Amino acid sequence: QAQGDAEAGKAKAATCVACHGNDGNSPTDMYPKIAGQHASYLEKQLIEFKTGATGGAGRANAIMAPMVMGLSAQDMADLAAFYASEAITPVATPEEVIEAGAALYRGGDLERGITACIACHSPRGEGLESARFPRLSGQHPAYIKAQLLAFRSGERENDPNGMMRDIAKKLTDQDIEILSQYVAGL
Ligand code: HEM
Ligand code: HEM
Incomplete structure (x- = not known):
């Protein structure tokens, strides 16, 4: 697996901001928060959105598919490192x-x-x-x-x-x- 670089990931995140917010804390619950998530998990999901989009056993999702198609393994590791380095905002339990x-x-x-x-x-x-x-x-x-x-x-x-x-x-x-x-x- 590629070694992720958070700084490089931040520079590659411009297209993600629209849905996941500036720092991965998506402002609406239409989209998941990805801030503070483990890099290992984030990278796995990005890889599996791509395998899912190309007909393999993965995570088929029509919105994420076009986002990951052009990403290299290095891009995915960098993006995962960036979002993992941000803090998730808390939610209260009713x-x-x-x-x-x-x-x-x-x-x-x-x-x-x-x-x-x-x-x-x-x-x-x-x-x-x-x-x-x-x-x-x-x-x-x-x-x-x-x-x-x-x-x-x-x-x-x-x-x-x-x-x-x-x-x-x-x-x-x-x-x-x-x-x-x-x-x-x-
Ligand atoms: C899910 C990353 C761009 C909409 C996710 C997840 C990751 C991710 C890691 C899985 C979250 C989890 O399992 O907890 C990214 C990155 C992007 C990007 C790195 C930029 C390259 C976008 C954009 C949109 C979007 C632009 C909206 C047009 C969604 C949605 C889901 C999702 C709807 C949930 C999919 C589901 O329900 O299974 N994203 N995303 N993402 N993202 Fe993105
Ligand atoms: C993923 C909830 C029990 C292992 C998830 C996700 C949710 C969830 C909501 C998706 C997270 C996301 O998309 O960001 C729960 C709840 C549980 C439970 C409510 C109890 C009823 C467990 C247990 C295990 C486990 C006992 C281990 C044996 C995992 C793994 C994933 C996951 C490995 C990631 C799957 C993947 O990579 O796609 N869980 N979980 N969970 N959970 Fe659980």
Whole structure:
């Protein structure tokens, strides 16, 4: 894998600003925040948007596809390093989802075979760079919800280990609603 350079990445980010904001904190929840996300995860997503766009097993997305088509491996590593070096802006968890959200996030559900999210996404939703587990805290709840639905339907296919697909298949609509608001504020 290419070694990313945050300064070089900043210079290459001009086309990303329109949707993801100047520093990766997208101002509307139509687009995900990518500030403060792990470089390892960001780079993996960029690569997989490209494989998805060219018919391979990846993350097929009509909006991101044209953005990544012209990027080299070095560009992707640089862009990932840049966004990882910015700080994500925090989101507050609504009071009413804390109890149910914490129970599922921290304990999972043995009866339904749901692995606790905390095992991979960490106690404060910070994820893990070395394992390419994404940060969830600070993300727009609407984006988190959309991704959990995409994992559940199989539309988001890029995770080669199927970890998220297996878990999301067991989540109800209500679980997804609660978790998406809970993890954003972790
Ligand atoms: C998703 C990077 C340009 C719209 C993402 C993700 C990354 C990324 C890393 C995945 C986030 C995650 O998994 O948490 C970039 C970079 C860009 C760029 C480096 C410039 C080269 C744009 C532009 C738009 C856009 C210009 C709008 C026209 C989106 C949308 C998603 C997304 C809608 C979510 C896709 C989904 O729902 O699966 N982007 N982006 N991006 N980006 Fe971009
Ligand atoms: C990705 C939520 C459990 C591993 C994601 C994403 C969300 C999420 C929203 C997409 C992030 C983004 O697009 O920026 C959750 C919730 C969980 C859970 C709510 C509990 C119900 C787990 C567990 C593991 C795991 C237990 C490990 C066994 C991953 C991995 C990805 C991911 C590897 C990235 C997939 C990829 O590279 O495309 N998770 N997660 N998650 N999660 Fe989870």
